[in-house]
Amino acid sequence: MANHPNALRKCVQAGWGILTNAYIKGFLPGLPPIYQGNLKQVCVPGMNCYSCPGALGSCPIGAMQAVFDGRHRQFAFYVVGYAALIGLVVGRFVCGWLCLFGLIQELLYKIPTPKLTIPAPADKPLRYLKYLILLVMVFLLPFIVRSQYGVGEPFFCKYVCPVGTLEGGIPLVLLNEALRATLGWLFRWKFFLLIMCVVASVFIYRPFCKYLCPLGAFYGLFQKVSLVRMRVDEHVCVDCGKCARACKMNVDPHKTPNSNECIRCRECVNACPMHALSMGIGALKPSAGEEAGEDAPAPSAEAQ
Amino acid sequence: MKREFPLKVTIALIPVAIACMVFGIYRGEVATVLSKAINICMECIGLG
Ligand code: SF4
Ligand code: SF4
Ligand code: SF4
Numbered sequence: 001m002a003n004h005p006n007a008l009r010k011c012v013q014a015g016w017g018i019l020t021n022a023y024i025k026g027f028l029p030g031l032p033p034i035y036q037g038n039l040k041q042v043c044v045p046g047m048n049c050y051s052c053p054g055a056l057g058s059c060p061i062g063a064m065q066a067v068f069d070g071r072h073r074q075f076a077f078y079v080v081g082y083a084a085l086i087g088l089v090v091g092r093f094v095c096g097w098l099c100l101f102g103l104i105q106e107l108l109y110k111i112p113t114p115k116l117t118i119p120a121p122a123d124k125p126l127r128y129l130k131y132l133i134l135l136v137m138v139f140l141l142p143f144i145v146r147s148q149y150g151v152g153e154p155f156f157c158k159y160v161c162p163v164g165t166l167e168g169g170i171p172l173v174l175l176n177e178a179l180r181a182t183l184g185w186l187f188r189w190k191f192f193l194l195i196m197c198v199v200a201s202v203f204i205y206r207p208f209c210k211y212l213c214p215l216g217a218f219y220g221l222f223q224k225v226s227l228v229r230m231r232v233d234e235h236v237c238v239d240c241g242k243c244a245r246a247c248k249m250n251v252d253p254h255k256t257p258n259s260n261e262c263i264r265c266r267e268c269v270n271a272c273p274m275h276a277l278s279m280g281i282g283a284l285k286p287s288a289g290e291e292a293g294e295d296a297p298a299p300s301a302e303a304q
Numbered sequence: 305m306k307r308e309f310p311l312k313v314t315i316a317l318i319p320v321a322i323a324c325m326v327f328g329i330y331r332g333e334v335a336t337v338l339s340k341a342i343n344i345c346m347e348c349i350g351l352g
Contacts, residue, residue, distance in 0.1 A: 033344065034342070034343075034344055035342070036342040037342075038338070040337070040338055040341035040342055041334045041337060041338045043337070049345075049348055049349075050340070050341040050345065050348070051344050051345045051348045051349050058337055058338075058340075058341040059341075062340070062341075062345065062348060063337045063340065063341070066336055066337055066340035066341075067328075067333050067336050067337070070336060074331070074333070076328065076333065077324045077325065077327045077328030077331065077333060078324075078325055078327075078328025078329055078331075078333040078334060078337065079328070079333070079337065080324060080328075081321050081322065081323070081324025081325035081326075081327070081328055082321075082325050084320075084321040084324065085318065085321040085322060085325065088314060088317055088318050088321055089318070153347060154345070154347050154348070157345065157347045157348045158347035158348075158352065161348065164345070164347075164348035164349055164350070165349070165350055168344075168345070168348050168349040169348070169349035169350045169351075172344065172349055173349070179349075179351065182351055183350075183351070184351070186350050186351065186352070187349075187350035187351060189350070190350035191350065224308075224309050225309045225313070225314050225317070226314065227311070227314055227315075229308070231308075282311050
């Protein structure tokens, strides 16, 4: 029963991944190899490569760069507004529930091996890397750097994104002989990054989400502001630390309930023996104890 | 209780995000996104 809420989350993650990549024809030999319909005018909320043969929607990070790197050097109001809207409503809930690449990393982490926690002195600065990637590779370089023909490049897609290699590159190369003949150093580089990411995911919980993903960084900026929030009822919390120990993103929800790093998976909420954590729209009304200004209760035996 | 960001401000920011989207749609950015998404992105798959 303890795993029941987590099983629900896995079902939602898998169901959403299948639903948004349900273009079966893309996986069959023959043309066209990817979906070309109007649904692709809209982005899915998570990282999902639009060059995946099954993808029915667009990728927000790819779509932002597609506007930035165009000949007219335009700001991507449509996609940035869309992602900001999602961020304002749910924050990184998308990461915990609606991103296929997040699920893939979680499944890899289930492989039974010793697990690694990056020590805090290295972990903390590394977490900023994803913001740097968002700023430099998604916003600035596609906007600034131009070829002789006046167009830019999607720098993050081209040089970093392991999602594109896994969901787009590998299936398309396997299904298409003509593409196979054109493989070069760039594919080898991106394949190497993907392998690194896959291997790291076996030992570290969601390394791409923690350190590299520009979309997770973008949604993270809205965590403290979003409609959906987490709240700690400090009159009920007995400071047992169970929530922090349950969090595989290494957040201490008791201290920072709306940390940029929290993916809103709710594992801490379920782990709290005192039911002191809650998550929902507006994060919720104060408990009766808080309203009355009562003291916190003594720790229960279960919480020790 | 820790200080929280005022919910009213969040609610006020939502129309700003929607306005951003609408402006982008009005400017024709949807067509740019669509044309990128319906053709295989060579950069994404590591060939470009
Ligand atoms: S390569 Fe990555 S960022 Fe680019 S469209 Fe694909 S999934 Fe999105
Ligand atoms: S951080 Fe990126 S890859 Fe990870 S779940 Fe969020 S959107 Fe997906
Ligand atoms: S703080 Fe809680 S909801 Fe957030 S990532 Fe950690 S366990 Fe999940």
